[in-house]
Amino acid sequence: MNRVKQYRKKQGLSQFALAEKIGVARQTINxxxxxxxxxxxxxxxxxxxxxxxxxxxxxxxxADEN
Numbered sequence: 001m002n003r004v005k006q007y008r009k010k011q012g013l014s015q016f017a018l019a020e021k022i023g024v025a026r027q028t029i030n031x032x033x034x035x036x037x038x039x040x041x042x043x044x045x046x047x048x049x050x051x052x053x054x055x056x057x058x059x060x061x062x063a064d065e066n
Contacts, residue, residue, distance in 0.1 A: 002035065003059075004032050004058060013050075018047075044059060
């Protein structure tokens with residue numbers, strides 16, 4: 001599971017606004033958020049930059065569940 005939706009909302013962006021900032025269709029953002037599309041590394045980096053976080057936090061890092 002990725003955290004794109006969480007960070008997008010934190011930035012106050014709609015799917016459409018985020019899509020415009022990185023040059024993809026809104027549907028692409030929707031598919032990424034729902035885990036139905038595997039974005040390229042380039043797209044992952046663009047998402048992380050716009051959402052002001054890093055790749056590990058956005059896509060891979062798992063929070064401790066203590």
